[in-house]
Amino acid sequence: MVRRGSLIATGLVAGLLALAGCSSGEGSKNAAPSPSGTPGAVPKVGECHAAEASALKDHRDPSPVVACTERHTLETVAVVPATEKVTPKNVGQYAASCRKAFSDYVGATDDVSRLDLTFMVPSDATQNAGQFWVRCDALARLDTQGTKAESRTGSVRGVLTSSVPLGLRACLNTVPDFAKNQQYVSCAQAHISELVPKASELGTLDEIYPGRGSLDTRSEERCAALVTTTGYPGHVGKQWEFPNESGWAAGDRTGSCWVSATLPAVAAPTATPAPTATSTP
Numbered sequence: 001m002v003r004r005g006s007l008i009a010t011g012l013v014a015g016l017l018a019l020a021g022c023s024s025g026e027g028s029k030n031a032a033p034s035p036s037g038t039p040g041a042v043p044k045v046g047e048c049h050a051a052e053a054s055a056l057k058d059h060r061d062p063s064p065v066v067a068c069t070e071r072h073t074l075e076t077v078a079v080v081p082a083t084e085k086v087t088p089k090n091v092g093q094y095a096a097s098c099r100k101a102f103s104d105y106v107g108a109t110d111d112v113s114r115l116d117l118t119f120m121v122p123s124d125a126t127q128n129a130g131q132f133w134v135r136c137d138a139l140a141r142l143d144t145q146g147t148k149a150e151s152r153t154g155s156v157r158g159v160l161t162s163s164v165p166l167g168l169r170a171c172l173n174t175v176p177d178f179a180k181n182q183q184y185v186s187c188a189q190a191h192i193s194e195l196v197p198k199a200s201e202l203g204t205l206d207e208i209y210p211g212r213g214s215l216d217t218r219s220e221e222r223c224a225a226l227v228t229t230t231g232y233p234g235h236v237g238k239q240w241e242f243p244n245e246s247g248w249a250a251g252d253r254t255g256s257c258w259v260s261a262t263l264p265a266v267a268a269p270t271a272t273p274a275p276t277a278t279s280t281p
Helices: 014-020 053-058 091-106 124-128 212-229 245-249
Strands: 002-004 074-081 115-120 133-140 191-195 237-242 257-263
Touching: 074 091, 074 115, 091 115, 091 133, 212 237, 212 257
Parallel strands: none
Antiparallel strands: 002 237, 074 133, 115 133, 191 257, 237 257
16 A cells, blocks of 8 residues: 555555555565465365464464354455465465455455455465465454454454444554554544544546556545545544555555544444334325
8 A cells, every 4th residue: 555645544464465565655665475374174264263473474374263253363254266386476366356355255345444354375285285275364453564463252244344343443542653563542432543434435446557646636535525524523634545556456446544633432333213103194
């Protein structure tokens, strides 16, 4: 992702940065991680894993499958088959499939909440035995760079379909600075910055890459519109992000919008009263 506004944006975990071709800020470089994974049976959609932080860094997950009702950190949203050994040079070709599967599974893109996308690939031993795949996983980040995943219970299938639950909203106690790794705070308490829980639509899948300047302008306009339509006060600071050329090629057509000010706690949603039945004369 390319950052604008105050050069601030949500960013993506290291695995997705490699898959989607996003940059973490001005002048930064992101090397593709070494492929890794765990030997054994081919993973299945809907499985959960209590993976350690090292799995997020190394993209290998030796943890066993656990019931999603138990504590876990990763949930598999897709398993993309490969016809050859997965390497740092070819892993990016699976980005579009992982991204679409993530949105279909959780109900929204990775631009609206702490839910993010990472991937795991088989170990060398497993690939040498002829087993090739990319496991696309959802996780709830605890920090802006996705170095730690929240240990949670319950599936994230469809969890963002209608709105972003309070527990998955992204908030900070400072203005975002994604040159640093910042810890998220509870949005149920007063905070400084929060991610607008709606994505900026920046283009269609059949559109060629419009260029950095054009996307910057679009993103600024979409972010301003989102801030207005979602009811934030007019004095809030706004920061936005948009895909770079590699991310666009991987199918990324959405961006994120942050607002910064002294913000009150986000209220938990209340049930909408059922309409009162009326009789027809």
